[in-house]
Amino acid sequence: TMPSPLKSSSRLVGVFAADLEDLRSPRRKRLVYKWTSGSDGMSYGAGRRYTRVSGDEDAGQVVEQDGAPELDSAPPEDSLLLPPLDIVPSRKVSPRFAGKLSPLGEGTKKLPQALIIGVKKGGTRALLEFLRVHPDIRAVGAEPHFFDRNYDNGLEWYRELMPKTLEGQITMEKTPSYFVTREAPARISAMSRDTKLIVVVRDPVTRAISDYTQTLSKKPDIPSFESLTFKNRTTGLIDTSWSAIQIGIYAKHLDNWLQYFPMEQILFVSGERLISDPAGELGRVQDFLGLKRIITDKHFYFNQTKGFPCLKKAEGSSKPHCLGKTKGRTHPNINPEVVQRLRDFYRPFNMKFYQMTGRFFGWDE
Numbered sequence: 001t002m003p004s005p006l007k008s009s010s011r012l013v014g015v016f017a018a019d020l021e022d023l024r025s026p027r028r029k030r031l032v033y034k035w036t037s038g039s040d041g042m043s044y045g046a047g048r049r050y051t052r053v054s055g056d057e058d059a060g061q062v063v064e065q066d067g068a069p070e071l072d073s074a075p076p077e078d079s080l081l082l083p084p085l086d087i088v089p090s091r092k093v094s095p096r097f098a099g100k101l102s103p104l105g106e107g108t109k110k111l112p113q114a115l116i117i118g119v120k121k122g123g124t125r126a127l128l129e130f131l132r133v134h135p136d137i138r139a140v141g142a143e144p145h146f147f148d149r150n151y152d153n154g155l156e157w158y159r160e161l162m163p164k165t166l167e168g169q170i171t172m173e174k175t176p177s178y179f180v181t182r183e184a185p186a187r188i189s190a191m192s193r194d195t196k197l198i199v200v201v202r203d204p205v206t207r208a209i210s211d212y213t214q215t216l217s218k219k220p221d222i223p224s225f226e227s228l229t230f231k232n233r234t235t236g237l238i239d240t241s242w243s244a245i246q247i248g249i250y251a252k253h254l255d256n257w258l259q260y261f262p263m264e265q266i267l268f269v270s271g272e273r274l275i276s277d278p279a280g281e282l283g284r285v286q287d288f289l290g291l292k293r294i295i296t297d298k299h300f301y302f303n304q305t306k307g308f309p310c311l312k313k314a315e316g317s318s319k320p321h322c323l324g325k326t327k328g329r330t331h332p333n334i335n336p337e338v339v340q341r342l343r344d345f346y347r348p349f350n351m352k353f354y355q356m357t358g359r360f361f362g363w364d365e
């Protein structure tokens, strides 16, 4: 039997409630982008403010509504500009944002029936890109961040972001920060109690290093991984308020979701297997979504240069497609003692997580 590191679900929530507040706070303001001139032919009138909906990485300058620079990491690579709802664009905002476009523009925009809610650096972009190959899935390219940062914009704003779908097609989006957003489960449940939730999880130690690597790529002057990890290096006390550590305590975050959703409505995808056996993991996801298994091993090839599986044909294209250079970064070397200390720290939480999900992810072998 598995050890049970945390006695009850209510205790899990209680212990970390304050930390969750910390995680959310820097992200709360709406991100806006002041429109000046567009290179893609959009013209909605100069000087208007546009809500920026971010993707996972790098691109453009993100400014908060009050003009202060955004604080923490992940400016989007595939972020896009959205017009305010009262303006009808003469052209599509961006094909990437609109997801798969129906050639005749038919169909209706629906709220998503399935969401990839996390985890940050788990492999969420890879999963969404792979799923988009399925003809019955329509997905938003960028991260809407509706249930964390943009909730005040309302459900109609959110629905407008969605691509048009035909009968039987599933609308999806991915925003990895939902998994650690305290209010997200209640908000998603209020949209629809039937929403299917997908979480891509990855070894929390590697995930933390990946998270740190991303921040480092944008802010090369940040302290070392080691110094951020410990509250006290001598005693080895780990700083669980550091988001890179905090996010990996999956059992705690999951406990919050289980207050609103039954386990059957949440699918856990192994980030490791998504790399070693993408077709296998995609098979499980298609089953979970009630879709025919159309995405199979025939869709993938292993790109030696990239070091990752890639699509033989990207959605809407006939060309091979690997994820961009912000996916699959080289991680810095971390002192093995620090890694070991982190493994020891996460082990009981991982065991609890395996127990809760009924799946053994093998991070502690």
Ligand SMILES: Nc1ncnc2c1ncn2[C@@H]1O[C@H](COP(=O)(O)OS(=O)(=O)O)[C@@H](OP(=O)(O)O)[C@H]1O
Pocket (backbone or CB within 6 Å): 056, 057, 119, 120, 121, 122, 123, 124, 125, 126, 176, 209, 210, 211, 213, 271, 274, 275, 308, 309, 310, 322, 323, 326, 327, 328, 329
């Ligand atoms: N096929 C494929 N190609 C490239 N990268 C892949 C793939 N499958 C999974 N991964 C892993 O995805 C990691 C990034 O995770 P996310 O997309 O969830 O990151 S983010 O939170 O949206 O920024 C990224 O993490 P790093 O390797 O640390 O960069 C990859 O390991």
